[in-house]
Amino acid sequence: MAGGNSNYWEDLRKQARQLETELDLKLVSFSKLCTSYGASHDDHRGRGSDTTPLLSSSSQDRMLDTLGVEIEQLLAKLTSVNDRMAEYTNTPSVTSLNAAVMHTLQRHRDILQDYTHEFQKTKGNFLAVREREDLLGSLKKEIETYKSGTGVNNRRTELFLKExxxxxxxxxLIDDTISIAMATKENMTSQRGMLKSIQSRVNSLANRFPAVNSLIQRINLRKRRDSFVLGGVIGICTILLLLYAFH
Known part of the structure; x- marks a missing residue:
C-alpha cells in the first residue's frame, strides 16, 4: 500500500487540518447568517412593513443554502480523510507507532463529530425559523387578502369583533361577580363558625349567670336581623352586576 510510509500519514493529517480550518470558518459564518436571518425577520415584523432587511429573504435563503451545501461537502471530504487515516493505522508497518497514531486519529474523529453536530444543530434551528417565517408570511397574506375585501365585509367583521x-x-364581569360572591360566602361561613364558638362560650356563661342570659337573647335577635339585611344587600348587588353585564 502506498500509504505505508510516514509521508502518506503526514499528508493525510495535513489534509485533515486544512479541512477542519475551512469547516471552522464556514460554520462560524453559517451560524452568524442563521442568527441574523431570524433577528432581521423579527425586527422587520416589530417595526412594521415600511422597513426592509438589509438582505431580502430570498437572498438570505440562497446564501444559507449555498453555504450549507459547502459545509456538507467539506464534512464528506473530512470523513473520507479520516477513513483513510483509519485504514493506515491498520497496516503492519505502523504497529510500533500504533498508540500515537490512534491518539491522533481519535482527535480528528472527535473534531469531525463536533463539527457535524454543530452544523446539524445550527441547520435545524435555521430550518425551524424559516418554516415559522413561511407560516407567518402565508398567514399575513391571507389576512391582507381578507382585509382587501369589500367595505361591507369589513364593516361586518368589525361588528362581529366588537360583539x-x-x-x-x-x-x-360575571366571573368576577361569582368570585366576589364565593369569597363573601366563605367569609361569612368563617365568621359564622367563629360566632358559633363565641356563642357556645357565652351560653355556657349565661347558664351560670341568669342576668347575662337576657342580654344574650337580645344580641342574638339583633344579629339575625343584621344577617337578613346583609344578605338582602348582597343579593341586590349581585343582580345589578348581572344586569349590567348583559346590557
Whole structure:
C-alpha cells in the first residue's frame, strides 16, 4: 500500500487540518447568517412593513443554502480523510507507532463529530425559523387578502369583533361577580363558625349567670336581623352586576 510510509500519514493529517480550518470558518459564518436571518425577520415584523432587511429573504435563503451545501461537502471530504487515516493505522508497518497514531486519529474523529453536530444543530434551528417565517408570511397574506375585501365585509367583521369583545367582557364581569360572591360566602361561613364558638362560650356563661342570659337573647335577635339585611344587600348587588353585564 502506498500509504505505508510516514509521508502518506503526514499528508493525510495535513489534509485533515486544512479541512477542519475551512469547516471552522464556514460554520462560524453559517451560524452568524442563521442568527441574523431570524433577528432581521423579527425586527422587520416589530417595526412594521415600511422597513426592509438589509438582505431580502430570498437572498438570505440562497446564501444559507449555498453555504450549507459547502459545509456538507467539506464534512464528506473530512470523513473520507479520516477513513483513510483509519485504514493506515491498520497496516503492519505502523504497529510500533500504533498508540500515537490512534491518539491522533481519535482527535480528528472527535473534531469531525463536533463539527457535524454543530452544523446539524445550527441547520435545524435555521430550518425551524424559516418554516415559522413561511407560516407567518402565508398567514399575513391571507389576512391582507381578507382585509382587501369589500367595505361591507369589513364593516361586518368589525361588528362581529366588537360583539365578541363585548361578550368576553361580560363573561369576565360575571366571573368576577361569582368570585366576589364565593369569597363573601366563605367569609361569612368563617365568621359564622367563629360566632358559633363565641356563642357556645357565652351560653355556657349565661347558664351560670341568669342576668347575662337576657342580654344574650337580645344580641342574638339583633344579629339575625343584621344577617337578613346583609344578605338582602348582597343579593341586590349581585343582580345589578348581572344586569349590567348583559346590557
Amino acid at each position: 365578541n369583545e363585548h361578550l368576553r367582557n361580560s363573561d369576565r
